Amino acid sequence: MLVNGQWTENWQPVQKSDADGRFIRQHSGFRDRIGADNAKGFTAEAGRYQLYVAYICPWACRTLIALRLKGLEDVIDVCAVDPRLGDQGWAFTGRDGTDFDRVNGANYMHEIYTLADPTHTGRATVPVLWDRKTRTIVNNESSDIVRILDKDFAALATQDIDLRPAGLxxxxxxxxxxxxxxxxxxxxxxxxxxxxxxxxxxxxxxxxxxxxxxxxxxxxxxxxxxxxxxxxxxxxxxxxxxxxxxxxxxxxxxxxxxxxxxxxxxxxxxxxxxxxxxxxxxxxxxxxxxxxxxxxxxxxxxxxxxxxxxxxxxxx
Ligand SMILES: N[C@@H](CCC(=O)N[C@@H](CS)C(=O)NCC(=O)O)C(=O)O
Structure with missing residues (x-):
């Protein structure tokens, strides 16, 4: 994981747990939404954002499914990492039908986190919604990203589906x-x-x-x-x-x-x-x-x- 912006290799078995050995999931650190009222200027635009995913990852696949259900494939680029988690975490290898990072030219997902915040501490998880314009991470929490795609990008969606209808x-x-x-x-x-x-x-x-x-x-x-x-x-x-x-x-x-x-x-x-x-x-x-x-x-x-x-x- 990243500690003050430095990649620490020997993290693999280290999953946080409580006193009784219960697994504790890390909280996501980037939680912005997209829209006119966003203070950082993130607005819904075609070609501005890239979604980093892993096909192994259930959280990332939530966002991929939402993207395709909404018909946003031509609005937001997708970049998929190699499915194997190595010593440097997620990597862009182009193997097995995955992608190279054409937007940032990164070799590893942790570089995306340090581009956004050079002193970041935490796991370099997917999914990540990246803004090319301000060169930062908008959000790295799948439940938020699904709602960003569903609601914040509604005007650019080509499929008429509401994933969180009013009243439900x-x-x-x-x-x-x-x-x-x-x-x-x-x-x-x-x-x-x-x-x-x-x-x-x-x-x-x-x-x-x-x-x-x-x-x-x-x-x-x-x-x-x-x-x-x-x-x-x-x-x-x-x-x-x-x-x-x-x-x-x-x-x-x-x-x-x-x-x-x-x-x-x-x-x-x-x-x-x-x-x-x-x-x-x-x-x-x-x-x-x-x-x-x-x-x-x-x-x-x-x-x-x-x-x-x-x-x-x-x-x-
Ligand atoms: N809260 C995050 C969790 C994401 C998450 O845990 N992703 C895993 C893959 S399934 C990951 O990237 N793990 C890398 C690591 O823990 O270092 C979300 O729902 O978006």
Whole structure:
């Protein structure tokens, strides 16, 4: 991670945890919005911003899905890092269908953080929304970036979809909260638990949340009812990684997804939407998660699993 703008290589096993070994996620440091009332002058313009992502990363893929659902591909450039997290963190290698950084010419993601703030301290995470004009980071928090794309770029969007419709905000927030603690971050809390107690606590919440989703989806197509919202993006990014990575590497193996027929059908509905399908690169997901040395010292990537619900991606 970066400490006062200097890259510190030996950070890989160091995940923050509490006294009982519970994984603690770092807070995102750049939290601006885009619009006329922004004090830093960030306004919605075509060709001004670049979105840095990793196809392995569920948080980054939230923003990629939102970008494509809104039809903003020609408005905001996307730059994808190599899926493997190395000694220098995320890198721009051009391998496996990823990108070189044409905007800043960086080799590593941490350079983007020090360009924005030469004394930055923190992990150099994706996603990052970069402003070419002021040469800084607008925002590095996926939940904000999804709303920036949905609301702040609404006038430039070419698809008529509202991911957070008026009147549904409270319901969306309640679903998001449940999903974050028990599922999106829950799988990480299981995977990076430092004690048996912390692991068992997290894994029980993960499957409790899947039980809850199964119940909801038995009566509705989407998590908040009859229209797709940002909550479905949040559920999707974790669901589609569940059996590729979390079930095995993060030890979330109480039950496979086939024990949840309504959830599995929901995953199929989401995968049939091109914006969702285009965000899924199973090879990146496996290569990326299994490159986490603290969890998989040999770096060996498993051959499977073969998953029927990912078949349509292969045909595409
Ligand atoms: N709060 C952030 C979390 C992003 C995050 O944790 N990204 C991970 C990839 S899945 C990352 O870049 N990790 C690199 C690191 O921790 O050094 C968000 O939702 O945008």
């Amino acid at each position: 905000e409270a319901e969306i927030d309640a679903v998001n909260e449940r999903l974050y603690g028990g599922f999106n971050n829950g799988v990480y809390r299981a995977g990076f638990a430092g004690t048996q107690k912390a692991y068992e606590e997290a894994v029980a919440e993960v499957f409790g949340t899947l039980d809850w989703m199964e119940e909801r989806l038995a009566h509705a197509d989407w998590l908040t009812g009859d229209r797709l919202t940002e909550s479905d993006i949040r559920a999707f990014v974790t669901l589609v990684r569940f059996e590729l990575a979390y079930y095995s590497l993060f030890k979330c193996n109480l039950r496979p997804l086939s024990a949840y027929p309504a959830v599995l059908a929901y995953l199929g509905r989401l995968l049939a939407i091109p914006a969702f399908a285009a965000s899924v690169r199973p090879d990146h997901i496996k290569a990326g998660y299994y490159s986490i040395k603290a969890l998989n010292p040999t770096g060996i990537v498993p051959a499977g699993p073969e998953l029927d619900y990912l078949e349509p991606l292969r045909a595409a």
